[in-house]
Amino acid sequence: MSRRCELTGKGPMVGNNVSHANNKTKRRFLPNLNDTTLHSEALGRAIKFRISAHALRSVDHRGGLDAFLAKAKDSDLSPHALKIKKEIAKATAAS
Template sequence: MSRRCELTGKSVLVGHLVSHSNRKTKTRFLPNLLKVTLLSDALGQSVRLRISANALRSVEHRGGLDAFLLKSSEADLSQKAKELRRKIRKAGESAAA
């Protein structure tokens, strides 16, 4: 399993820890990933995702999982999130018709 947020695409960054004497030690900066269960209103079911804490705040700010997925670009989403987005769009279209 890769260390990558399924909604925002945040992943591992590489850099240096710099000491007072200016020695540089290579390090990896890992994203703060959480396994969360979010409720989809359009589908009426819960979805388990591995997302960053920052993405969880963004989901709450935008008004839920459905609104977040519909507003986000497809390039950042994982394959699982893309399929979920398609299902939400399809459910929204069938409800509107």
């Protein structure tokens, strides 16, 4: 399972551990990923995602999963999220 957010594409970053003696060793900064169930109003069902805490706040700020996915770039989304985005677009166009 990759350590990448399904909605924002945020992944691991690389940096240094710096000791008191200023010795530097490589380390990884991992995103704060959470398994979350988000509700889609257009589809009328809940969908499971593995997203970062920052993405969860962004979804709430934009007004829900449907609004977030409508504005999200396709290049940032995972294949699972891209499929859900297309389903939501089809459901909103039909109604």
